[in-house]
Amino acid sequence: MATKYLFTNLLGSxxxxxxxxxxxxxxxxxxxxxxxxxxxxxxxxxxTSVHNPKFTTQQLLExxxxxxxxxxxxxxxxxxxxxxxxxxxMALTASLIKQAVNEDDxxxxxxxxxxxxxxxxxxxxxxxxxxxxxxxxxxxxxxxxHEMFVELILSKxxxxxxxxxxxxxxLLGADxxxxxxxxxxxxxxxxxxxxSLKQKHTEYLENLMDTYCKNVKAIAGALIGAKLLEHAKxxxxxxxxxxxxxxxxxxxxxxxxxIKTGARSPKYGVLISHPFVSRAKQKDxxxxxxxxxxxxxxxxxxxxxxxxxxxDKLRAEIDKKFS
Amino acid sequence: MQTTKFPGIFESQVxxxxxxxxxxxxxxxxxxxxxxxxxxxxxxxxxxxxxxxxCAAILKNINQIGIKPGDIVLYLGASSGTTPSHVxxxxxxxxxxxxxxxxxxxxxxxxxxxxxxxxxxxILADANKPETYADRISTVDVVYMDIAQKNQTEIFLKNCNLxxxxxxxALLAIKARSIDVTKRPSIIFEEVRRLLEREMKLIDxxxxxxxxxxxxxxxxxxx
Ligand SMILES: C[S@@+](CC[C@H](N)C(=O)[O-])C[C@H]1O[C@@H](n2cnc3c(N)ncnc32)[C@H](O)[C@@H]1O
Numbered sequence: 212m213a214t215k216y217l218f219t220n221l222l223g224s225x226x227x228x229x230x231x232x233x234x235x236x237x238x239x240x241x242x243x244x245x246x247x248x249x250x251x252x253x254x255x256x257x258x259t260s261v262h263n264p265k266f267t268t269q270q271l272l273e274x275x276x277x278x279x280x281x282x283x284x285x286x287x288x289x290x291x292x293x294x295x296x297x298x299x300x301m302a303l304t305a306s307l308i309k310q311a312v313n314e315d316d317x318x319x320x321x322x323x324x325x326x327x328x329x330x331x332x333x334x335x336x337x338x339x340x341x342x343x344x345x346x347x348x349x350x351x352x353x354x355x356x357h358e359m360f361v362e363l364i365l366s367k368x369x370x371x372x373x374x375x376x377x378x379x380x381x382l383l384g385a386d387x388x389x390x391x392x393x394x395x396x397x398x399x400x401x402x403x404x405x406x407s408l409k410q411k412h413t414e415y416l417e418n419l420m421d422t423y424c425k426n427v428k429a430i431a432g433a434l435i436g437a438k439l440l441e442h443a444k445x446x447x448x449x450x451x452x453x454x455x456x457x458x459x460x461x462x463x464x465x466x467x468x469x470i471k472t473g474a475r476s477p478k479y480g481v482l483i484s485h486p487f488v489s490r491a492k493q494k495d496x497x498x499x500x501x502x503x504x505x506x507x508x509x510x511x512x513x514x515x516x517x518x519x520x521x522x523d524k525l526r527a528e529i530d531k532k533f534s
Numbered sequence: 535m536q537t538t539k540f541p542g543i544f545e546s547q548v549x550x551x552x553x554x555x556x557x558x559x560x561x562x563x564x565x566x567x568x569x570x571x572x573x574x575x576x577x578x579x580x581x582x583x584x585x586x587x588x589c590a591a592i593l594k595n596i597n598q599i600g601i602k603p604g605d606i607v608l609y610l611g612a613s614s615g616t617t618p619s620h621v622x623x624x625x626x627x628x629x630x631x632x633x634x635x636x637x638x639x640x641x642x643x644x645x646x647x648x649x650x651x652x653x654x655x656x657i658l659a660d661a662n663k664p665e666t667y668a669d670r671i672s673t674v675d676v677v678y679m680d681i682a683q684k685n686q687t688e689i690f691l692k693n694c695n696l697x698x699x700x701x702x703x704a705l706l707a708i709k710a711r712s713i714d715v716t717k718r719p720s721i722i723f724e725e726v727r728r729l730l731e732r733e734m735k736l737i738d739x740x741x742x743x744x745x746x747x748x749x750x751x752x753x754x755x756x757x
Pocket of ligand 1: 611
């Protein structure tokens with residue numbers, strides 16, 4: 212019996228003869244007929260029972276033999292097919308995009324959002340201080356943390372605040388009307404809201420990291436761990452990176468400058484915010500970042516391949532060395 | 535608006551600047567932040583050379599682009615559709631574009647773009663694995679690739695092998711930095727050229743400065 216080929220694509224199931232002419236076909240009339248593997252098999256079965264093709268392209272595809280495909284695909288290059296190619300691809304791509312959403316995306320969105328809230332809260336806090344210092348500059352100057360500042364001016368009166376910082380005299384602040392104070396406090400309330408939103412999102416991120424990459428989290432903490440994952444684009448990629456790359460993730464610009472101009476090579480990127488690194492003396496930082504990156508490379512692999520929790524052990528090893 | 539030597543692509547002089555335009559396939563709709571120009575009943579979309587390597591290559595006087603009205607194009611590295619939208623304008627209602635990218639985020643944009651551009655089919659797939667999307671496309675007249683990957687020439691040839699018709703044109707945009715940051719761009723381009731010439735007939739190539747630095751556009755033909 213002559214060789215025949217069975218080929219199924221988005222448009223339908225086709226039987227080609229040895230000269231690569233189509234001898235029979237069943238066209239799909241919906242995406243489901245392609246996508247639902249049962250329905251698809253039934254269609255292929257129907258054609259197989261009639262023609263008994265020797266090869267299905269599925270088999271051919273696994274071999275490097277793309278020669279046959281080269282012969283088959285020109286058949287589909289016809290104007291009549293475009294509207295079906297269009298609608299079937301739209302449906303398939305939509306379903307693939309839907310399925311592609313996973314924890315990586317949630318982690319990356321959450322960490323980006325936390326950083327953005329920080330920036331916005333910072334900008335607004337500076338504005339609030341400018342404004343509020345017309346009224347009570349001594350108190351504003353006495354407290355560094357924006358978050359504390361906002362919380363206190365919302366909960367206490369000017370007199371109480373001055374007493375708290377042991378200033379019994381308000382030298383530079385104007386007496387202002389209630390109607391001029393209220394807008395400042397309203398701004399303060401919104402900033403306060405932002406800080407509690409950040410708190411909520413941080414808790415959410417901690418939970419995500421706990422279930423998805425607890426080993427990375429144990430060593431780097433949720434925020435830095437998430438930053439590393441964001442730079443790597445996914446846990447899968449992070450797990451594939453050598454520790455020397457993890458060490459300088461987030462310092463891509465400096466790395467490029469180093470390669471281009473011979474400037475000093477970066478010793479750390481995102482890891483600069485890890486307390487072990489930021490607390491260390493300048494000369495030790497590179498070494499500590501390297502040790503962290505070593506453990507993180509291992510931790511990411513364990514997380515990606517869903518291994519046991521060894522984060523506490525890894526963490527203890529570094530703790531012993533650097534804390 | 536004047537025609538150019540490439541059917542489907544128009545030009546105009548704005549002050550001392552030469553700009554290119556394509557006929558808007560979806561009247562009234564912008565794709566990115568391009569200007570729309572109307573002349574009589576026809577609306578044109580201005581083509582931004584610093585956002586599109588194909589446009590830059592034409593302004594650099596590349597002698598052939600291979601893409602013309604009615605063509606079927608496989609576009610690898612379609613991203614959010616900036617250049618693919620102009621290719622869709624050029625091939626028009628008689629042609630078709632398979633626009634492929636492996637990043638779900640940008641293919642989402644591509645799906646929205648394709649909603650009212652029915653000659654553009656968005657495909658989420660890895661260009662390095664042609665066998666995974668051989669059941670979603672047909673043989674094509676032109677392959678266009680811009681994926682900024684280390685082994686992109688190899689990926690390009692694989693795709694041309696499987697999907698490009700004999701004598702079909704193929705375009706490859708190369709960003710030197712994405713192949714090797716340590717080597718001089720001219721050396722990288724030379725290497726790419728040698729690889730291409732093993733399997734294809736090289737028609738022309740142009741660097742894309744000042745629009746894109748350290749980039750090269752190659753156009754070749756299948757033997
Ligand atoms: C420089 S952008 C393309 C810009 C586009 N050509 C334009 O001019 O509008 C490169 C794109 O290639 C995609 N890409 C990189 N490697 C790929 C691969 N192996 N398969 C598919 N797409 C890839 C990236 O996701 C990115 O969107």
